[in-house]
Amino acid sequence: MSEEIAKRLPSEIEKQLPPWFASRLLDEESYYGLLTTSGTIIGISEIRKFSQMADGSIWMDVLLIGEKLPDNLCSEIPYLVTKSGYTSATINVSQIIAAFDLGHHQEN
Numbered sequence: 527m528s529e530e531i532a533k534r535l536p537s538e539i540e541k542q543l544p545p546w547f548a549s550r551l552l553d554e555e556s557y558y559g560l561l562t563t564s565g566t567i568i569g570i571s572e573i574r575k576f577s578q579m580a581d582g583s584i585w586m587d588v589l590l591i592g593e594k595l596p597d598n599l600c601s602e603i604p605y606l607v608t609k610s611g612y613t614s615a616t617i618n619v620s621q622i623i624a625a626f627d628l629g630h631h632q633e634n
Contacts, residue, residue: 534575539584543576543619551625557591560617561624568617569607569628576619584619591628 534552551558551573559567569591576586590608608615 534573536576536578539576539578542584556630557628559626559628560622561626562621563623564621566606568615570615571613574614585616586619587614587616589613590615 558570560570561567568588570588571591572589574587574589576584578584590606590613592608592611592613
């Protein structure tokens with residue numbers, strides 16, 4: 527794990543996550559859909575960090591995909607994006623049942 531990823535994902539939290547979860551979502555520049563237990567798909571562009579609360583729950587700070595969607599995103603899947611300028615969000619990891627690629631960041 528790179529030093530940058532280690533800063534965003536403490537080892538005690540990494541041990542509690544599926545092996546693919548952190549390495550894939552933190553290491554690759556891509557847009558992801560997070561399927562929640564309610565059936566909602568949340569579109570994110572970045573995971574900033576993971577935190578563990580006093581009750582043991584794991585939360586991740588993310589950047590939501592904004593209203594102006596990049597051209598290369600998968601458009602066949604409906605997902606939640608932010609319609610305001612505020613893209614920061616915190617998500618309880620226990621509410622995520624799947625994560626999948628929506629498209630890669632385009633180089634400028």
